[in-house]
Amino acid sequence: MKRSVFPVYYTWFDKLGWVGLRALCGAVLFFLLLPILVIIPLSFSDSSFLTYPITGWSLRWYQELFASPDWARATRNSFIVAPLATIIATALGTLAAVGLARVQFFGKGLITSLLIAPMVVPIVVVGVSTYLFFARIGLSDSYTALILVHAALGAPFVVTTVLATLQGFNQNLVRASLGLGVGPIQTFFRITLPVIAPGVISGGLFAFATSFDEVVVTLFLAGPLQGTLPRQMFTGIRENISPTIAAVATLLILFTASLMVVLEWLRGRVK
Amino acid sequence: MNASATLPHTQPVRTGLARTTLLAQLRRVERRKRLRAMALTLPLLLFLAVTFLVPLGALLMRAVENPEVAGTLVRTGAALQHWDRTSAPPDAAYAAIVQDLGAIPETAQAGVLARRLNTEIGGARSLIMSTYRALPLANSATPEQARVALLALDPRWGELPFWWAIAKNSSRWTPDYLLTALDLKRDAQGHIGRVGADEAAFSEILVRTFYISSVVTLVCIALGYPLAYWLSTLNARRANLMMILLLLPFWTSVLVRIAAWIVLLQSSGLVNRFLMFLGVINEPLALLFNRLGVIIAMVHILLPFMVLPLYSVMKSIPNNYVKAAISLGSPPFTAFLRVYVPQTFPGVAAGGLLVFITAIGYYVTPALLGGPGDQMLSYYVAQYTNVEVNWGMACALGSVLLTATLVLYVFYRRFAKSELSLG
Numbered sequence: 001m002k003r004s005v006f007p008v009y010y011t012w013f014d015k016l017g018w019v020g021l022r023a024l025c026g027a028v029l030f031f032l033l034l035p036i037l038v039i040i041p042l043s044f045s046d047s048s049f050l051t052y053p054i055t056g057w058s059l060r061w062y063q064e065l066f067a068s069p070d071w072a073r074a075t076r077n078s079f080i081v082a083p084l085a086t087i088i089a090t091a092l093g094t095l096a097a098v099g100l101a102r103v104q105f106f107g108k109g110l111i112t113s114l115l116i117a118p119m120v121v122p123i124v125v126v127g128v129s130t131y132l133f134f135a136r137i138g139l140s141d142s143y144t145a146l147i148l149v150h151a152a153l154g155a156p157f158v159v160t161t162v163l164a165t166l167q168g169f170n171q172n173l174v175r176a177s178l179g180l181g182v183g184p185i186q187t188f189f190r191i192t193l194p195v196i197a198p199g200v201i202s203g204g205l206f207a208f209a210t211s212f213d214e215v216v217v218t219l220f221l222a223g224p225l226q227g228t229l230p231r232q233m234f235t236g237i238r239e240n241i242s243p244t245i246a247a248v249a250t251l252l253i254l255f256t257a258s259l260m261v262v263l264e265w266l267r268g269r270v271k
Numbered sequence: 272m273n274a275s276a277t278l279p280h281t282q283p284v285r286t287g288l289a290r291t292t293l294l295a296q297l298r299r300v301e302r303r304k305r306l307r308a309m310a311l312t313l314p315l316l317l318f319l320a321v322t323f324l325v326p327l328g329a330l331l332m333r334a335v336e337n338p339e340v341a342g343t344l345v346r347t348g349a350a351l352q353h354w355d356r357t358s359a360p361p362d363a364a365y366a367a368i369v370q371d372l373g374a375i376p377e378t379a380q381a382g383v384l385a386r387r388l389n390t391e392i393g394g395a396r397s398l399i400m401s402t403y404r405a406l407p408l409a410n411s412a413t414p415e416q417a418r419v420a421l422l423a424l425d426p427r428w429g430e431l432p433f434w435w436a437i438a439k440n441s442s443r444w445t446p447d448y449l450l451t452a453l454d455l456k457r458d459a460q461g462h463i464g465r466v467g468a469d470e471a472a473f474s475e476i477l478v479r480t481f482y483i484s485s486v487v488t489l490v491c492i493a494l495g496y497p498l499a500y501w502l503s504t505l506n507a508r509r510a511n512l513m514m515i516l517l518l519l520p521f522w523t524s525v526l527v528r529i530a531a532w533i534v535l536l537q538s539s540g541l542v543n544r545f546l547m548f549l550g551v552i553n554e555p556l557a558l559l560f561n562r563l564g565v566i567i568a569m570v571h572i573l574l575p576f577m578v579l580p581l582y583s584v585m586k587s588i589p590n591n592y593v594k595a596a597i598s599l600g601s602p603p604f605t606a607f608l609r610v611y612v613p614q615t616f617p618g619v620a621a622g623g624l625l626v627f628i629t630a631i632g633y634y635v636t637p638a639l640l641g642g643p644g645d646q647m648l649s650y651y652v653a654q655y656t657n658v659e660v661n662w663g664m665a666c667a668l669g670s671v672l673l674t675a676t677l678v679l680y681v682f683y684r685r686f687a688k689s690e691l692s693l694g
Binding site: 007009010011013014017021022024025028029031032033034035036038039042049050051052088092093095096098099100102103104105106107111114115117118120121122123124125126127128129130131132133134148149151152155159184209212213215216219220230233234237238241245246248249252253256257259260264 | 301304305306307308309310311312314315316318319321322323324325326327329330333494495497498500501502513515516517518519520522523524525526527528529530531532533534535537539540541544571574575597602603604628631632634635638639649652653656657662665666669672673676677680
């Protein structure tokens, strides 16, 4: 006789509950994946309506996408803003995390709260406040303001990720290096940084994804020439949703999925 | 360094001195370490101060700032200071307003003033602008002549509500925007009361924001709890695989997911077709541009925020207690309910609060998937900034949203094990 997977003391009620739990979890995972599974095939449809069933296949929406100057500009802007914001956020965030991880000092709790505040404050409040502020100093409708605010939004992710990595960092390595007469700056670059690099990179990826997917602040701060991909998608969805959107969506899903693979690989290395 | 190298000869003095200098040295080294650690946080702190904290402070200030009237009608404000609000305004006020309006150099600035007063009382814009254009008035040398001349120009200058509006706004700071955001108002005498039911708009928006967020949070708990529990019972390899299925939508752009939900929920979309195929419905349901669509998409976006903290809490719960309860004769389901579930409450609280805090600030999802009656507080903050161009009101609503978020965040910190960590 085949042995049951359930412990002997399980009644039929418990067994039913376990089966029900798995069914529910399957349904929830299906719910989570459904939108992604649905939109990809539509981008290869030859119909100009975003509906199933798909009658014929074509690449016309990709051709349309690559021929469109609006989407080209949005893509270019996204790849200007997000990397620069990421660099600023990663450099400043890593530095701050190293400081916070080291020793107790007066006001550490307050400083930590301030540093992660951009994660907590509602995004529309960030958008309005920075819009009013940067408009007053003449920086609205500029890349500068957009990059700076995106960096501010991404920095807390770097701080928390690097801080978590530093929890497992062996400070004796630093002591040994300093004891051997290497200066603190060189020690940081040759000992600390290589060890915590996976944490720094995954923090940077978080910061990149934050900027790359950010639309609300962009709606406020970007002029017509600085619109990013999410901004263009926002307009596209609001005005007329066409299969071009599905094509962009498919490319973005591919892009973020590859970012995720890198991140998972890095997480494996931290452990 | 030198002090400890050249120690005195005698034993008792030497140990005493060595101890004090060593201690002093240790303290100095520690202090230097602390300063260096603090200095490392300084660049980011300064950066955030400029790009984030100062603008935020300016927003909070702007919610109570009222420069338009106070900045232009300086003399009028002074003349009205001791006015009792019931008798006719003093002649000096008439003279002062003729002077103040005459001193405004540009029409645009008069326009700002007129628009500000018009938000208080209808008709103020035309009154101010027509008077401004008519200046200078002939025959207005004395205060009395000024009054006669103004009343001759426009008899509305004899009406008290216009003067109330000026007097009320002649101070640089005002609680009015914040009061309006809470459906309260201040009358001419300065008494605070509720606005009439026909004017009340914002309490409904606040209630709607909290209602939608609560529903989303509860659905996230209902769906997230079983999922997190199931994930925590899997072995590492399968849990990782399932985690990737969970994180893939989490990492996908929010706008991509909103576009996908439009495709799914539209009247000819897959959800309606499927339900019709099953025979549950005969006609397509309206799932888009209403509250149901907003809630479905928000649950989809926020569910991982519920599952991840819950999972990390559940992972750290040893299953010995449940086993002990079962071995003592408890039925497994009772043991689960009475032994296991209470241990997960901190995770439920942390995940629920995280979802709720994020939900009350939502803007894009309701804006793209909701109807006019499903917009949340953030939408009105944006609306007052971009469309109405009433920045005082936008900042007041923003301050209300910010305060609610920060208060909830304080509770969140009590339940959450660490900082917000996503993934």
